[in-house]
Amino acid sequence: MHVASVTDAEIRMTLEVMVDVANGLIEEDLDLRRVLSEAGFSRAPDASAASMRRAEQRMAQLLPFLRELGELDVATAATRINGELTELPITPSIVDHDDVGPHIHWTPSTATFDDQFIADVLMSLTHELCDNGTIRFGRCGADDCERLFYDATRNRSKRFCNDPRCASRTHTADHRARQRAR
Ligand SMILES: [Zn+2]
Ligand SMILES: [Zn+2]
Numbered sequence: 223m224h225v226a227s228v229t230d231a232e233i234r235m236t237l238e239v240m241v242d243v244a245n246g247l248i249e250e251d252l253d254l255r256r257v258l259s260e261a262g263f264s265r266a267p268d269a270s271a272a273s274m275r276r277a278e279q280r281m282a283q284l285l286p287f288l289r290e291l292g293e294l295d296v297a298t299a300a301t302r303i304n305g306e307l308t309e310l311p312i313t314p315s316i317v318d319h320d321d322v323g324p325h326i327h328w329t330p331s332t333a334t335f336d337d338q339f340i341a342d343v344l345m346s347l348t349h350e351l352c353d354n355g356t357i358r359f360g361r362c363g364a365d366d367c368e369r370l371f372y373d374a375t376r377n378r379s380k381r382f383c384n385d386p387r388c389a390s391r392t393h394t395a396d397h398r399a400r401q402r403a404r
Contacts, residue, residue, distance in 0.1 A: 229325070229326065229349075232325060232346075233346045233349045233350065234372075234374055235261065235262075236342050236343060236346040237346050237347070237350060237372045238372055239257065239258065239261045239263075239343075240281075240288070240343050240346070240347075240372075241288075241370050241371060241372045242257055242261075243257060243258075243281050244281065244284075244285055244288045244289075244370050245369040245370060245383065247278075247281060247282055247285055248285070248368050248369055248370070249369070252278065254274055254277060254278045254281075255267070255269070255274050258277075258339065262322075263339065263342075264319065264320050264322075265335050265338065266335070266339075269335035269336075270335070273334050273335040273336045274335070274336070276334070276336040277335065277336035277339050277340065280336060280340050281340075281343075284306075284343075287299075287302055288359070288370060289361065289370065291356050291359040292356055292357065292358075292359035292360045292361065293356075294356050295356070296351055296355045296356060299347075299351055299356050300351055303344055303347055303348055303351065306340075306344050307344055307348070310328075310329070310337060310340065310341045310344065311329055311330065311333055311337060311341075312328050312329060312341055312345075313328075313329065313330050314326055314327070314328055315327055315330070328341040328342060328345050329341045357373075357378065358372055358373045358374065358378070359371075359372060359373075360373060360380065360381075362381075362382050362383035362385075362388050363381040363382055363388075363392060364382055364383075364388035364389075364391065364392045365392070365395075367382075367383060367385070367388050369383035369384075369385065369388075370383065371383045371384065
């Protein structure tokens with residue numbers, strides 16, 4: 223029996239951030255420090271420029287994998303994630319800081335910010351793969367949009383990225399096509 227928990231909420235939040243970062247890379251308008259600071263990564267505001275740059279480079283290396291993730295079977299995705307995990311200094315611990323309540327850190331406090339962030343992303347992907355497989359990951363259904371999405375809806379109904387213009391202009395185009403077909 224799977225129970226919604228603080229950890230589930232955190233995993234979902236991290237996956238949403240991962241998708242936002244991937245979309246920033248795709249659209250070439252990523253401000254990683256801002257995205258991660260706003261998402262509540264407590265070390266993001268003060269992380270070194272070098273570590274922030276490495277975090278961005280490491281996400282760029284993951285991007286081709288994230289783009290195709292929704293079409294991969296779990297075993298293939300797991301092989302890739304397992305390979306990435308072996309590169310990281312993962313030593314889980316329960317921590318409590320900044321009044322957020324007890325939660326898991328996957329890396330030691332001595333880890334670089336980029337190691338901590340990438341470990342968060344990969345461990346969230348690990349949980350997601352074990353719980354739901356790869357079906358919640360998708361690419362926007364709008365014609366000229368390359369952005370990705372993570373679909374947390376119960377009935378798996380998401381077709382477009384989080385940019386509301388993609389859904390509305392596609393519906394408008396569908397409507398016009400139906401009118402022409404009359
Ligand atoms: Zn923390
Ligand atoms: Zn879109």
